[in-house]
Amino acid sequence: SSIIRVSTMSAGAGSGDNNIGVVEFALSSSCRLKIQKGDITQWSVDGSSDAIVNAANERMLGGGGVDGAIHRAAGPELKEACYKVPEDRPGVRCPTGEARITPGFRLAASHVIHTVGPIYDVDKSPEASLKNAYRNSLVVAKEKNIQYIAFPAISCGVYGYPYDKAASVAISTVKEFANGLKEVYFVLFSDDIYDVWLEKAKVLVGN
Numbered sequence: 001s002s003i004i005r006v007s008t009m010s011a012g013a014g015s016g017d018n019n020i021g022v023v024e025f026a027l028s029s030s031c032r033l034k035i036q037k038g039d040i041t042q043w044s045v046d047g048s049s050d051a052i053v054n055a056a057n058e059r060m061l062g063g064g065g066v067d068g069a070i071h072r073a074a075g076p077e078l079k080e081a082c083y084k085v086p087e088d089r090p091g092v093r094c095p096t097g098e099a100r101i102t103p104g105f106r107l108a109a110s111h112v113i114h115t116v117g118p119i120y121d122v123d124k125s126p127e128a129s130l131k132n133a134y135r136n137s138l139v140v141a142k143e144k145n146i147q148y149i150a151f152p153a154i155s156c157g158v159y160g161y162p163y164d165k166a167a168s169v170a171i172s173t174v175k176e177f178a179n180g181l182k183e184v185y186f187v188l189f190s191d192d193i194y195d196v197w198l199e200k201a202k203v204l205v206g207n
């Protein structure tokens, strides 16, 4: 198995107090996948070369769920920075499947990569859109020399993506495109999603 470490307690100063149940997999000799429970707004590894990913909407000016939590924790400067991101078409700063980057402001992480996952019941090809959201977030991170990135379960809240299907897309896409980064985290808010992600990683990355 490529599971290389499992820690059930806080695993180091860098990730704050929410570093619970971290399970670590080797994606390559230089890149690790880590799956943990917690609040992504508290996450940081490096503070100058790290980024959390926001499950935003196309307007990119905030919302509920993890988006609302990130904007509250980052402070009002984040919304101002988002507002300055040029519109692709009226009301759309980040089309579904694309990604945009801003500073992290009051967050511990230095950057926020905003991406937009599919609305599962509306998108005509939700799997392709979700894959694009993960892939383009990784592309943007590498362009900015980010070495550590943390994803939430994009589209698994109000956008209604089934957890098991989302986990397959998330983990297979990270496995395919993470090379060049040092560590890719999934920071999962709920026990049930964490369990689904962990089982999927054991199948797709373990062994």
Ligand code: AR6
Binding pocket: 038, 039, 040, 041, 055, 056, 057, 062, 063, 064, 065, 066, 067, 068, 069, 117, 152, 153, 154, 155, 156, 157, 158, 159, 160, 187, 188, 189, 190, 193
């Ligand atoms: N840390 C980690 N994960 C979290 C946190 C947190 N602090 N808070 C919630 N989650 P959602 P979506 C999990 O609905 O489905 C917003 O209004 C949550 O439990 O935030 O992509 C946007 O503005 C779930 O598993 O995102 C968009 O309009 C996951 O994050 C829309 O929701 C994603 O749930 C995007 O919907």
